[in-house]
Amino acid sequence: xxxxxxxxxxxLKKSRLLFPxxxxxxxSQQQDPRFRGGSKRVALRSMFLICLAxxxxxxxxxxxxxxxxxxYAGGIHAxxxxxDYQAGPKEYAVSIASETYGILSKIVPWHATLNTKGQVLxxxxxxxxxxxxxxxxxxHEINTYSYDKNGALVSFNQVVNGKDETLTDLDPAxxxxxxxxxTAIFSxxxxxxxxxxxxxxxxxxxxxxxxxxxxKNGKKEILVPNKYSSFSGEAIGCAFEVxxxxxxxxxxxxxxMKIQNQAKKSGQMPxxxxxxxxxxxxxxxxxxxxxxxxxxGTFIAHLTSFEEKPVK
Numbered sequence: 476x477x478x479x480x481x482x483x484x485x486x487l488k489k490s491r492l493l494f495p496x497x498x499x500x501x502x503s504q505q506q507d508p509r510f511r512g513g514s515k516r517v518a519l520r521s522m523f524l525i526c527l528a529x530x531x532x533x534x535x536x537x538x539x540x541x542x543x544x545x546x547y548a549g550g551i552h553a554x555x556x557x558x559d560y561q562a563g564p565k566e567y568a569v570s571i572a573s574e575t576y577g578i579l580s581k582i583v584p585w586h587a588t589l590n591t592k593g594q595v596l597x598x599x600x601x602x603x604x605x606x607x608x609x610x611x612x613x614x615h616e617i618n619t620y621s622y623d624k625n626g627a628l629v630s631f632n633q634v635v636n637g638k639d640e641t642l643t644d645l646d647p648a649x650x651x652x653x654x655x656x657x658t659a660i661f662s663x664x665x666x667x668x669x670x671x672x673x674x675x676x677x678x679x680x681x682x683x684x685x686x687x688x689x690x691k692n693g694k695k696e697i698l699v700p701n702k703y704s705s706f707s708g709e710a711i712g713c714a715f716e717v718x719x720x721x722x723x724x725x726x727x728x729x730x731x732m733k734i735q736n737q738a739k740k741s742g743q744m745p746x747x748x749x750x751x752x753x754x755x756x757x758x759x760x761x762x763x764x765x766x767x768x769x770x771x772g773t774f775i776a777h778l779t780s781f782e783e784k785p786v787k
């Protein structure tokens with residue numbers, strides 16, 4: 476996502492000051508023979524995943540939903556996204572597709588899909604597989620992750636423009652006890668949906684580094700109607716923050732970390748709003764809006780449609 480933001484920012488401001496594109500390689504210390512991990516370049520980053528990972532949750536044993544979102548950057552319609560979610564008593568599956576919109580799709584063509592499949596053991600969500608597939612004008616990158624029966628990462632592969640660029644020398648401590656970001660957000664929404672609030676700090680591994688997604692507050696607010704969103708009404712706002720953990724991070728904040736610092740400076744941390752979208756007695760919670768203030772302008776993801784589909 477950082478690469479997408481870099482491109483959008485360049486178009487909107489004709490400058491690289493906010494989101495420089497040059498990246499450093501990952502830090503590696505020792506080799507784990509089970510694991511093919513790390514990457515020199517990462518296509519999807521936290522902002523895309525947080526803004527668009529919109530995973531509905533309810534206590535039903537079988538669920539099947541779809542939702543669409545529009546993302547605005549500094550007042551410009553920059554992205555459109557769709558997710559599909561299915562869950563049973565012992566498993567779940569989530570897919571998300573997003574791409575640049577309108578004139579930006581011609582200037583900065585970008586498309587990404589994320590897919591996660593997992594199992595539910597004793598009420599806990601554990602990933603089985605995760606895949607991130609990103610396409611730009613000059614680059615096609617596919618990252619795949621596999622997990623064992625206990626949810627531990629056992630393999631990672633990266634292919635860029637048809638060439639295997641997987642590294643084999645990441646320190647196992649970087650990805651120990653981590654999960655994919657969709658499972659992390661799914662678990663949070665599950666928690667919000669049963670009335671346990673926003674307090675959570677899941678540890679996520681993303682290609683070459685790990686970070687904590689720190690959620691807190693859980694303040695109820697009334698979101699007023701507007702022409703961009705299909706939702707208005709009571710929602711729970713959860714502030715969130717990315718805290719670097721393992722791997723090599725830039726000493727000077729860049730990409731998402733720079734955006735996050737700008738949000739802190741504005742006095743408002745990035746915030747994601749959840750609401751019950753069910754029209755029946757069965758609650759179904761999903762994100763309805765995400766707001767991130769930056770020096771470039773405010774990034775807002777609006778829910779535009781929510782559809783319950785027949786359970787297969």
